[in-house]
Amino acid sequence: MKYDKSMEGMIELAAALRAELGRVVIGQEAVLDLVLAGVLCQGHILLEGVPGIGKTLIARTAAATMALEYRRLQFTPDLMPADIIGTSMLDETGGGYKLRFEQGPVFANIVLADEINRASPKTQSALLEAMQERSVTVRGATMALPSPFMVLATQNPLEMEGTYPLPEAQIDRFMFKVVLEHPSHAELSGILEQSVGLGEPVARVVASAEALLDLQKACRQVVAPPDLVSFVSRLVLATQPGRPDSPARVRSYGRYGAGPRGAQSLLLAAKAAALLAGRFHAGIADVERFVLPALRHRVSVNFEAQIDGVKPEDLIQDALVYAHSHADQVPGLGPRAEAVAVPSAAAPGTAAGGGTPAAAAAGRV
Template sequence: MREDLINIYKDAPAIFETIRGEISKVVVGQKPVVEQILVGLLAGGHVLLESNPGLGKTLLVKTIAGTTGLKFSRVQCTPDLMPADITGTTLIEEVDGGKAFRFEEGPIFANIVLADEINRASPRTQSAMLEAMQEKQVTVGKNTYRLEEPFFVLATQNPIEMEGTFPLPEAQLDRFLLKVFIDYPSSEEEHEIMERYTGHAEPRVERVITRRELLSLQQLTREVPISDDLKRWAIKVVISTRSWEGVEYGASPRASIGLILASKARALLRGRDYVDKEDLVAMAHPILRHRVILTFDSERRGVSCDQIISDILKSI
């Protein structure tokens, strides 16, 4: 391991603890959700957040962005949003008595992009994000523009209010490393939310890490060792989704890659320098739940993807 990575590894536990402390100033509870988003950041993957309205999805993303000090932009997705509204457009302007083309960057040119209610954008606009999410570049006309590293898309969607929405196609869902569910807070947490946001001024977060430190942590994540036995176990889980009863289509090899990377990131967040089976089990649901397509009969019987994944994990 390089010397600079060794130094950042020594500082990593303190950095993560400080990040969690800053986030807790604004976001009450939701520790598993916060951890899974941080896993996505460390693994360099995009995250899809799903919950009922009013549970703080947007606030959570903005808070995490504030702790990193990275360039942040927000796209409020609506049916009339055009691809150029996200990627940018080429303008004609006068220069020294003549005309010249100038590219005006869209909100996709940021380090952390919040795509709010992404399923309200039209399929044409959703597809405009595919190249950016996979290739980390944007092509407009004949020109291709690289996006600055690190680059994350944190998208939100509501499972209700489906009128006027466009479900994400499987190709785009597969670009998200994790799909994270946000549940209702407990009664104690909701009381704390009420106290915090009906009294004094709303809390603010401080920047904890720099862009360079985050890039180093991402590289360090890939250095976390994992045994061959656990690799084979992870592959067996993913392969099982392709032939499991009640599943129409299973997860692709991208899921195997994602499961290993996410487990490495979780181990690093937990202060370990190796991957444990516990990491793989914990990350299996957010990695696989949006990549498993159920049969019509399974959906009719009310079977969920999480149930299928739990059954697979118990069987292996």
């Protein structure tokens, strides 16, 4: 499959991928943007939502549009690490015996880990270690996972009985935590017309695995100016309750805030947002677009916050306001430099609407 390796060609390829995802999956526009951004950034995504709102379809369609191998793994309490990674089997060949490694479902490009919080902590750790290292170790031998490699993990926020919540250190390995919503009336009508008709649309291959690797390189080549780096740093530090200059609600209600990995994820996500919008440089609007999914699982609130109904998203919004109020201390940034609308990933060059910082772009995901 031929493709243009220039930055302009990479932008066109990203737009084509996004358009194909939107053709097959009706609704969940913000989620599709985040999944594609996760692919561009080589990041993993935690999807939180009730069953039946398209999580499996999104993962399967993303793999199909990029000619990637897709595997789905249902997590249950009796699932063992070997069921994920694979196991050594005794193989009789040529009159002798030798151990042969049978690869598990983690050896795929896109792995859907359904209801990850239903497996035991030991089994969760096996997958999360593979996510971090992008390799597995069996009997002292290290085997690399396919490239590209991405995990989409799901959890149901309503059914908590018999689950094992992910520890903070492990949940931090996910680049995004996305909260899926029920479809609107128009979206549900479209889903019904499409799914109960003569046949659902089949995703077309838009990019090869080789093209996707070049697209990931192009994402990192998007320019993030020093003033934007400083803005992200100030924003992330403002989520930490132990800092005397953090916002008041962060100091009162925060248990812990985001760290360096959160800042890295947010800045890289801003680069992906710029690429999807058809630009070679990232700005504050790109940070606002993905700030909630990049940080919500990295900010925790204390017991008093739970009593008063204060959520991590509230503290992140306070930190965002704080970062904007101090933007005049950063060279090249005025206090209202963020008021530029973010172009839609599905239609580069068109405005995505206005509103208060981050509320319109990030509030739904």
